[in-house]
Amino acid sequence: MHPATSPTANAPAARGHRTLHRRSLLRRLTAAAVAVPLLLGAAACGGGEDEGADPDAKVELSIFWWGGEARAKLTEEALALYTSKHPNVTFKKTWQANQGYFDKLATLTAGGDAPDIFQIDDNYLTEYASRKTTLDLNEYKDDGKLDVSKFPESLWQYGVVDGKLSGVAFGENTQGLVYNKTLLQNNKLPEPTTGMTWEAFIAWAANVSKTAKIPGTMDPSADYKALWVWLRQQGKDLYKGKELGFTVDDVTKWFELWKGARAQGATPTPDVIHEGNATDITKQLVVTGKAGTSFVWANQLPELKKNTKDELGVIAYPGDPSAQWARASMYFSVFQKTKHADVAVDVINFLANDPEAGKILGTDRGLPSNLDVRKAVSESVTDPAMKLSIQVENELGAKFGPSPQVPLKGHSKIRAELIKAAEEVQYGRQDPAKAAAAFLEICKSAIA
Known part of the structure; x- marks a missing residue:
């Protein structure tokens, strides 16, 4: 201190x-x-x-x-x-x-x-x-x-x-998808754009993997920010009043989306995905050269840039950008x-x-x-x-939607448990439905 x-x-x-x-x-x-x-x-x-x-x-x-x-x-x-x-x-x-x-x-x-x-x-x-x-x-x-x-x-x-x-x-801060512009330019590949669907983004990332021989994107299935935005795009939320704002089916679909992305070769292997799940900004895959994109906070771009010589770009997360909001960084x-x-x-x-x-x-x-x-x-x-x-x-x-409620007590526990549940699926130890069910029970206990 x-x-x-x-x-x-x-x-x-x-x-x-x-x-x-x-x-x-x-x-x-x-x-x-x-x-x-x-x-x-x-x-x-x-x-x-x-x-x-x-x-x-x-x-x-x-x-x-x-x-x-x-x-x-x-x-x-x-x-x-x-x-x-x-x-x-x-x-x-x-x-x-x-x-x-x-x-x-x-x-x-x-x-x-x-x-x-x-x-x-x-x-x-x-x-x-x-x-x-x-x-x-x-x-x-x-x-x-x-x-x-x-x-x-x-x-x-x-x-x-x-x-x-x-x-x-x-x-003020918001979620940002940071991508390696130099990698895309060197391989004559298009840049991702705000508003592209999650499926279109995954297809784009799979093409980057195939052409550039570097996985197109990190796997954000363990990232609560990405899950939160995706839920809001489905008309749901992370929290609703004193309860969870999502169901086990929602989390199952989220895990299945990224299981499919891994099957397409859009993401790295589980051991590298695990590195991307680290909170240390210096270990984000977009700057370690192990993926073409990373899901971060938009204001982390300058810090990311300190860790790479490549030019970086940043856009909204995939899907409707109005699901994002003016988040208080602190x-x-x-x-x-x-x-x-x-x-x-x-x-x-x-x-x-x-x-x-x-x-x-x-x-x-x-x-x-x-x-x-x-x-x-x-x-x-x-x-x-x-x-x-x-x-x-x-x-x-100009595109932000209304802010969600401030996370409930137990939010930090839910963030940590999402990483564990997602990695169970990423490593093939559990199927999406089983991992989602276990995760939901822990979430309910965390906010009780």
Whole structure:
């Protein structure tokens, strides 16, 4: 972990709206105090108070996020900008790599030392919201203290859990099919196109395999993103209310689709497919030269490009692109029992909407949620791969459908179990129907 704490300064400038909402905030947090999260353990004691009547009181907010050194540097610069405008507010900043981040966050929350502001993603937002760990931000949104008016509507709504705004989207992303343009050009092969059917895409990939002697595509049957988009194209979804949004027949058809693709030679052999199932972006088959395409997130294109000399392209996943949506690449949430809720919300509002802060943060967390800030940031980008991913995201934005609900608690378990089930089929150890049935039972247990 790499902590860094700003020095405390002595000038005025806390937000005036703090006093206006203190009483309602006290009522909300006092009620929440009886609903202590069971799994995460007892939350921090003594929370629920604002910083007192003095609007110039010094406030130190703790903030926790995951990412590398580059993200840390940018985030610290943006927070320093906030302190320059609000000198009485300083930050205790802590960050670490993605691996182990949520274990640490759970430990901090259970140990009574939860950060005032913390980064979270859609794998865990429902879980933390359902345990009353996240502050409901609807009141702040409704009275304008948290401005999401310049966000795509489906993007900010992707932070709503059970009617409560539990996180503010800090970057837009969507699914992207990245392909090796150099490979196709060298073999005089056509590029894949947005809107082609899954069957047409598989036929295209089989032709790439035959002509280029490299499998045309990775096998995404273990990829929850691909399954999710495919389900939405069938009028289904990954989740529906508190239940699964799909049936065993749906998963069977999905596994059978890719069993057929393997039979056509469109994909690699199971051992290579297994490599493609790894989450490490550097091991994606499109950059290791073991397949012509990889199913990833569109904003991962620049990182993929660092790992190959070949030119890459990116389009939507096969099928109707309106099944894709403006996904929050990650969120910032406020701890429900923070002593400084109003200030914490104001910080999040500043980071999301201030043009100067937006230029500092850039596209590190995805395309800025505020469309005006996004336009300004996009115009300053010089990296070709980043320019392309922004262009594709903006083009697909005109075709996006409504966002689905945020995944249910247990989503991370379902993602992991899909890989296991798909690999049972890929290696021929189970037929699609049997693997699908076993997977569905585990899914039901995961969300129970």
